[in-house]
Amino acid sequence: MIDTDSFIAGLPKAELHLHIEGSLEPEQMFEFARRNQVAIPYASVEEVRAAYQFSNLQDFLDIYYAGADVLRTEEDFRDLALAYFDRAAADGVRHAEIFFDPQTHTDRGIPFGVAANGLLAGMAEAEAKHGLTSKLILCFLRHLDEEEAFKTLGQAQPWIDRIEAVGLDSSEVGHPPSKFERVFAAAAAMGLKRVAHAGEEGPPEYIYEALDLLKIDRLDHGNRALENPDLVTRLARSGMTLTVCPLSNVKLCNVASIDEHPIDRMLALGLRATINSDDPAYFGGYVADNYRAAAAGRRLDRKDLVTLARNSFLGSFLPDEEVSRHLAALDAYAEAHA
Template identity: 80%
Template sequence: MSDLDAFITGLPKAELHLHIEGSLEPEQMFQLAQRNRIQIPFASVEELRAAYSFSRLQDFLDIYYQGADVLRTEEDFHDLALAYFTRAHADGVVHAEIFFDPQTHTHRGLPFGVAANGLLSGMRAAEAKFGLSSKLILCFLRHLDEASAFATLDAAEPWLDRIAGVGLDSSEVGHPPSKFERVFAAAAAHGLKRVAHAGEEGPPEYVTEALDLLHIDRLDHGNRSLEDPNLVTRLARAGMTLTVCPLSNLKLCVVDDVARHPIPAMLAKGLRATINSDDPAYFGGYVADNYRAIAGLVSRDQLVTLARNSFLGSFLPDDVVTRHLEAVDAFAASH
């Protein structure tokens, strides 16, 4: 391992943009399919990995939803979560705020609690085993209608004391944040944090809607914000955290080359950017891999800034964030 690799791995960090269903590795997909006696349309792990070639977001989503069908029991979701946390711990992650998509599971007949209870169990196990803290964020699927999102929020009510916030993901183009304004207002009334995918494939106007109508606390992706200088200024002045996912951007053709990724421009313009893995099983890398992908574009001090930003953008209490920032600074000073 090179000195830079060791530095990136050891740097304490939070992950703020991780779809837990997107951490389902082909090996685990086959294992769960066998456990649950489910037929999947791939003959081998190698054939499944070969299918992970996407030209746009929708190509990925099609196989993502297909893969999620092997998740059937609380044990499956527990094992999925713990597998992710084990890998994240190896990458220096000490806190993670993970997304899950309840509609992906309730629409195929699973009760809300199967996914929620399994994931929460896996989160507790990760804290006990690794000291890795985590929070759970319920995401609404934006290609479904408002009524389905409201039904999901209603179904979640018994678990809301263990859910940190709501998010918005899935097919972006044609499904603007305004479609979910009332659902996000209802979530806010429950005291939940709000995040939303915007400005990945959708235009900068979607980011503005997420700010003005959904009143988001954090912006997921946000790459296309750079097309609107006034929006960039607004995000910088507000200290809005952007959860950027370099390898995902490359795999989904949001950028054509990691060497031209906008992360240096984001930092130069004063944006509170962070580095995350999005759907690591599908996009070829966990969080440390994403740091390595952009390491040649930024300085060592900027890598430290990205790690600090991950805690500043988290939903942890101030005193806990302070401890993590001190750990980041101590690590950087000793290396």
Template identity: 75%
Template sequence: MTDLSDFIARLPKAELHMHIEGSLEPELMFALAQRNRVEIPFDSVEAVCAAYQFSNLQDFLDIYYRGADVLRTEADFRDLAAAYFDRAAADGVVHAEIFFDPQTHTDRGIGFDVVMRGLTAAMDAAQARHGITSRLILCFLRHLDEAAAFATLEAAQPWLHRIEAVGLDSSELGHPPEKFARVFAAAAACGLKRVAHAGEEGPPDYVHQALDVLQVDRLDHGNRSLEDPALVERLVREQMTLTVCPLSNLKLCVVGTMEEHPIDRMLDEGLRVTINSDDPAYFGGYVNDNYRAAAEARGLGRDALVTLARNSFLGSFLPEAEKAALVARLEEYAARA
């Protein structure tokens, strides 16, 4: 695995499924809590780490929202994103399309503009420092109602030049994609791309709804699509990109062990799957940790890893010329590595 690990370390790649609030490491959480004089229900970094034992998505979300409470100022959001980009650069990420959850912050009285100024400052700095290009995806929290999503889309209007797409995250079960049909249509009318979490804990029907009702341009997770052969055929035919997150799937008990993960089956079926880190501070690894875990558990070789990286560029929202340039860079690396 040593040679393969080195190959992964330098493999040019994009990350398409990463929640910026989910990159809040315990050390930074404590630092921001102290800086902002925010009380958190943990007395040490070790206590936070011990709390990162989840049996399902909701268990994780409960602690996720507690951690996000330390984010208060423009500087906090800038520092949070800057820390992610530093790690991404070390992992060979050359392009990132990152989720953010404005409702998590605006519901606490933090202004939408505060969040955006901090994140975009870090994005601009990352491009200057690391050469990483990036895009923002505004996620609606599906456990909240349609009216709240519309209010968030309205608040985003002055920032649409910095937002690439809208997404749908948070508690999946009991909150089908069709609940947000009208706000996704409104976002499309604003010129925004659309993505949605579906088929992680929710059934294949949620994937159908994401495709047919929300008309998504990319599917987040999508693991349970494998339960519906006709759906798999459709996803392959339409070359729909799936943003798969192996360590997240393990941590949230979507799979029992990494050896059970279907990433190789997805590749064999011809699905355009990618590997991503989801909420890396909580799930035990950034993007290269996910590549390595999947490669070791499922016996992925160099060709499969290159396919996954190529899919990450093809599935991005970059202009076609930029995609082609990044794929060429990847092929050059693969040929000489």
């Protein structure tokens, strides 16, 4: 029988909560900075890693946005995506639905199409190289206003048939989902799926707003739903997928330690929880690292791990026939390593 680490690496899974800009490793930051002649405020890779000590979400975002400044060309975005997909394939990821933040780039004068075309090229190459499929999710930055979000949705029009969904990320507290009700309605009218970060640092009320006003198809994070039993019941009864990010929760001090993470409690309550890496370059690990940390910290057994992987495919935006194919492969893997 293979050990748990190897079992996790080979476990077929989907990743549903990955910010592609958050996969920018320090080595890539220096490479792209040299390539594009961009000055960065760090002298070495070690100095960059030493800066990755955060006390809250905003501490992280300040460094995240500074790091993204090195991304200037389609080649940069393509290379960034390919590097992520190489790691994801090694972690057993068969399908990924990745976030990107176009406003982070358009506000710097980088045209929408530079990021979109580069990422789509990397996604196509990853499928050819690894057989790993992917979908693209456009996120609005919630610390900006509704007008800016509508502007971004307009800029996305030439690529709208290659974008699966819209999302909502960045600074949560003080920026409730209700702020973006109209732009999410416009996205829905275009046939786009909707997801939103809610209940990471924000209160359970933000989750209600995401459900009732944004009419989300998937909930990103959602940890603070556990504070409200009625909300937990609603999420469980509806089969709403939660894209949980254990190492991120610890790194941003939303959970005291991995030993206190509620992932097993979520499963016990009937929530369709999944495990994801969020911003892996900043938070200490890619998706398999998150599975391993949760398994060790909460003593998850192989049945739990298979359930989490099953939830990831069920919560994806893949067509039913493709989900069925992935679930069959997952069941075969689990049976072979029972």
